[in-house]
Amino acid sequence: MMGLRETRCLELNAMSLGVDEETLMENAGKAVAKIISERYENKKVVVVCGTGNNGGDGFVAARLLKNSSVILAKSPEFIKTDLAKKKYREWGGEGLVYGSKDDLAKAEVIVDALLGTGVAGDLRPPYDDIVDAMNNSDANIVSIDVPSNLWGSKRVNPKITITFHHKKEGMNGNSGEIVVADIGIPQNASLYTGPGEFAFFPLSKKDAHKGQMGHVLVIGGGPFPGAPVLSAIAAMKVGADLVTLLVPENSARFASNHPELIVKELPSSNRIEMSALERITEEMNKCDVVLLGPGVGTLRDTTDTLRTTINSSSKPMVIDADGLKALRGHIDILKNKKGIVTPHAGEFEFITQEKLSPGIENHTKAACYLSNLTGMTVILKSAIDVIAQNDSYRLNRTGCPAMAVGGTGDVLAGLCAGLMARGMDPFKAGRLGAYISGCCGEMAFRRYSYSMGPIEVLKYVPDVLKSGLSRV
CATH class of the missing domain: 3.40.1190.20 (Ribokinase)
Incomplete structure (x- = not known):
């Protein structure tokens, strides 16, 4: 099991070894699209994307999946990272901004790309409503990396979680079937020290x-x-x-x-x-x-x-x-x-x-x-x-x-x-x-x-x- 800081450490070390963040995101989205295509062929897929890089993974998966659509947690101008913005543009569609649970009514598969490893705690609107809508739908939920808000009071309950490189702490028992996908993090990222070591530095509180x-x-x-x-x-x-x-x-x-x-x-x-x-x-x-x-x-x-x-x-x-x-x-x-x-x-x-x-x-x-x-x-x-x-x-x-x-x-x-x-x-x-x-x-x-x-x-x-x- 790998903690959140260990995961970030590996990612940063991989980038210092020449594997850029965009490559990791592309590989993550490809892994998700491949597994969904194999497990749920010809099913209607709705990818629910948040505003961070977890949403970026979702945009990549949506671009590669046939018969898929995207629902955005918030309108596109709220997407936080330049890389996620780029993947949204490359997806090329017009995502529907979430309005109600009816937006998910026709989905046979929901891809949970809402919140990544950096979020835990009590959810605020619209995220609390979206998590409820996903959990109450009849669709098969596939979470990317971790179920959204895994460590919080209200989380997504997926049938499958496609996680990357290693299982994350806290996943067992509440993440459905866990599939570990290789997204190209080299072995040397965990063998040698690198800039990722700063992920463990304790920041001072306000x-x-x-x-x-x-x-x-x-x-x-x-x-x-x-x-x-x-x-x-x-x-x-x-x-x-x-x-x-x-x-x-x-x-x-x-x-x-x-x-x-x-x-x-x-x-x-x-x-x-x-x-x-x-x-x-x-x-x-x-x-x-x-x-x-x-x-x-x-x-x-x-x-x-x-x-x-x-x-x-x-x-x-x-x-x-x-x-x-x-x-x-x-x-x-x-x-x-x-x-x-x-x-x-x-x-x-x-x-x-x-x-x-x-x-x-x-x-x-x-x-x-x-x-x-x-x-x-x-x-x-x-x-x-x-x-x-x-x-x-x-x-x-x-x-x-x-x-x-x-x-x-x-x-x-x-x-x-x-x-x-x-x-x-x-x-x-x-x-x-x-x-x-x-x-x-x-x-x-x-x-x-x-x-x-x-x-x-x-x-x-x-x-x-x-x-x-x-x-x-």
Whole structure:
């Protein structure tokens, strides 16, 4: 079963691979026309079209079906999308605007192209009357993709639903016979990350207030004071409402140049140590997501402190950089935890004490292995990243070789933490975080060539976010 956002994700990814939206609509309409022609030969067909792209699918089907007519929910000027308008014109007929149930009286087959996957709730006129008229008719109803208003209080009750690519969540038991049609979405649309990942980005509500979209706590710094700052800025740039840096004194001075961040000092001058545990626990209780590891170094006391923090934490976590080193010989502490670990090949070998063979197939198996071992989402970083949650995985091929510099991993970890704070689950946050990071790196390289670094990557997060969300 596939949810609505998963469906939109696939469609957008397919379009990014060269399958345009018009091709998908044409293929959907052809599939509907073919099945109806086979099942209901020589029957009088009435296609009921709404104002969105579900109606566009209906216009394509009507153009291809013999002995068919169209009833419009509203007059043609209310058709919303340019593509649906184009398909209406290509159909070439004069659709009757719905007036009463009598408009459907002579239909032997009604094609439900009224409302698509983007609609749920209480129906307003004329849609409530049209749904009643369809359900009360003697015709066989065939719904396109999903029965209209499937998730609402009043829905169409079809004999057949012709859905596309996969069954949708909520269809079983109330969609009649479900026929899954292939409309040309390539396999790579579900194998690789793409712009469709933005379909999962939680948008802020109109009445949103500060803190509602998440609070990230970044625990890091000491030997490398810049790393946690990069992570914190990345988390903020993908929309975390609040970002707190909890760092040693030397790192706090470094971070104070960024007024958008909340900076709090640990009781030590230049490293994280056991004496900080009480303060760490106090701050963790105030946040939604914890990011551990950027810039902490590998002193034993620091590693022991991070391990104890991970073991006791009930918060979703992103564990990155030297924070991963605390897991060597103690991977079991991640059991029943929620979050993301972000090793590159060397870190994977260090924490698992197993050799990682080259090649994307081996990397995929390794990432799934570590995820199954821990329950965490794994981002195994390489030229092609593998993002794995148990046996499910995506590959991310955005990015460029110039990103293989210090600090870009801190940016990725911060992006993932910020997305989780907004409400994304770790697997989806990892997929979108890796995609955004790589796209920003590509843009930075086009502008700065090999002079680019993590600061330049961060500059492009707003552009990538704006572009991605505009397509959803």
